[in-house]
Amino acid sequence: MADTLTGPVPETPDPLPEFPMPRAARCPFDPPPALKELQERAPLTKVRLWDGSEPWLVTRHADQRALLGDPRVSADTDTPGYPPKADGGGDSKFGFIMLDDPEHARLRRMVTAPFAIKRVEALRPVVQNIVDGLVDELLAGPKPVDLVEAFALPIPSLVICELLGVPYDDHAFFQDNTKTMVHRDATPEQRRQASGEIAVYLGGLIGKRLADPQDDLLSGIAGRVRAGEIDHRQATEMALLLLFAGHETTANMIALGTLALLQNPDQLALLRDTDDPKLVVSAVEELLRYLNITHLGRRRAVTADIEIGGQVIRAGEGLIMVNEIANRDPEVFPDPDRLDITRDARRHVAFSFGVHQCLGQPLARMELQVVYGTLYRRIPTLRLAGSLDEVRFKDDAFIYGVHSLPVTW
Template sequence: MPRAAGCPMDPAPGLAELQAQAPLIRVRLWDGSTPWLVTRHAEQTALLTDRRVSADWMLPGYPFFNQYMRDHRQEGQFLTMMEGPEHIRLRRMVARPFTFRKVERLRPAIQQTVDDHIDALLAGPKPADFVAKFSLPVPSIVICRLLGVPYEDHDFFQRAITTVTNRELPDEVVGEFEGKLYRYLDQLIGRKLAAPDDDLLSQLATERLATGQLNRHDLVMLVLFLLISGHETTASMIALGTLALLQNPGQIAVLKEADEAGVIAAVEELLRYLTTVQPGRRRVAVADIEIAGQVIRAGEGLVLPDEISNRDDSVYPDAGTLDLRRDAHPHLAFGLGVHQCVGQPLARLELQVVFATLFHRIPTLALASDLEEVSFMNDGIGYGVNAMAVTW
């Protein structure tokens, strides 16, 4: 559903209207299927933690984003679309570097990356594209260093990832770039096996691939998942969060006065208020479920968009207002249950460093155009900003 003109931070009005009608509503997807749209916070929370609900896209009734994903699902699964022992096994392999304690050790390096890019922004011409100069490179550098992906290749993988997640492009174009990205990562794994380094990809290649705990294809898919989720969503949150604050200057003052706990709370509110994944989480029932006066039958699909659950007024009074002093827990920006985002400690840390630093370093930061001239990503799975001219 399209967002309203002039309201790029808000959910589509059509979604808000459906939320006002009922917590569960039948909707029609691109292929004629009619899954349940889950519109409210309580019901999404219950279903995301219900063992009778599966994320496995191999199951009949799974509500696919588009035909390409449905037709190519046999080629490999991401962690977010798996269930059972295999999901647990693979998740444990990648979870270790993303614990709070290990991520916190990255704070000085992330701070340095943020400061370096602010320095470069201030030293460059005005106006500048905030996305190209700051919000995209900062998380890209962080995830590349963590995984062991050469940052000099970032132009290629950013273009490839944008292409393979675009819902509007022809299948042959998506397939071409998917193949290029797959071959790039496969070759990189070969180099890590030959000359391992101190990074996650080297660790997975030498400890898991070389010992037979992972096959080459599964490792490529695992790294691809981490690469996509590790830079695109955070980059979108940095850009959208900055834009939301520029549209609410009173909240910038709150942020600048905040102590460490206040910055943490501010980031949680931004995560609640904004959404970087457009089509909603997709699930399928594996048994009958009674909820909110309805019966979801086994084999029926579920669509759970957090942009409306996080704007549920029954949980967050005046939910359409950005309030950095709000207690935004328990928002669903990172999901819930066994499929909670494995990289959320890293994403939170990056956002905390960015927003604790940006407006102190550039107190006069401002849009260099009208809001209507900002270019938004609205054709892919992720929602964000293509380009945003700023000045100071």
């Protein structure tokens, strides 16, 4: 007969929260409710990932900025403790953004100049012409129309193709492959095949620029190969990063931002009716704060012990910093769940913080300013062609947005 246990029964520890966490179906613009609860109750806590690993989840704005600016925090996917996004293929090296200094800084400097604010501002008339031309096509075409395919995707794709020197006629090829690369349900083999096909394509273009340089960014990258600063593989990875980041995130932001404004008609009216370019700038920053495109968190690994928020994070442990909840931190943004385009939202972390903050943020900001300052003014009766419940959000992708956005006017 088994011995009878006496004394108090030991408590079963609460299971760790699973990450990522689901959004509330009725609040597609807001972070998952569990993230808000953790920010209030346990702003620095461990979570469990798909593979059973247990990184720290960082939810407060101040803690995220401190860690993103700390040299003991590594962006390199090979660093012990780096939290994996998916079962293979989702965490492969993606250019210099997944390297640490000094190599990260060396490679980043090679492509910094075209994204400097003055150079980007010189492109504003070009972007304005692109946006105006696409609006003309919308107004002349049938209704309803999918704003993603007819407007949101072409704008950043045309712009980054112009900058890089990639033929826009090939946009369907690279857009289809990048969709596979960011789809959470794609197999590792499918992701590798998609990225490999784009790499072969871009590698071929770089080879052509080695033989016949043009006035474009690919030629500048090819020049680095010619000078022996990088090899052909590194050049191809750099081009892939710029092509992917240059259209995928901005396209989703254009569509998601438009939908958010349509659901907040008072804010849309302010933006549509303004003649003040400062309000347009403010609206872009607020939408970048209020929404979130990279919704699976910025992932890092700790290389030496760090104390933050009263907790010691040990070397070899992972970090996930979810910018969507940091941008809703009430300590920084009062009434954070309200969209307010008059708010000073410049401290948001939509473009990250520290040495790895987004290289292309001046270009993204300028494109969004032109789009948000043009579309609703020229089509003042723009509205959803259906209900919000019919819109399919990209919960199945590493990059958040909408799969399509049927609109009419």
